[in-house]
Amino acid sequence: MQCGHCGTEIRDGFAVCPSCGAHRRQDGRLIGIGLFVLLVGLVASLQAAGLAQYSIAIFIIGVGALTTRRGLRKRWYRHNA
Secondary structure, three states, X not given: OEOOOOXXXXXXXXXXXXXXXXXXXXXXXXXXXXHHHHXXXXXXXXXXXXXXXXXXXXXXXXXXXXXXXXXXXXXXXXXXX
């Protein structure tokens, strides 16, 4: 595996680059936003009165699921960059 910032080769299983100090982690902010949007979509689907409202609720659920999935992917972060 290579560091996403400096390109240094890093052994598998390590979460911190020994060269530049970048951390490989999940984005908690995106996970939280995605879960909130998912919850809003679920509540909207339960309160939907017609097909149009139900379709919008399903779209909101999809956006929440994709946002949560993006946050779960590990990325390289560097505090001093």
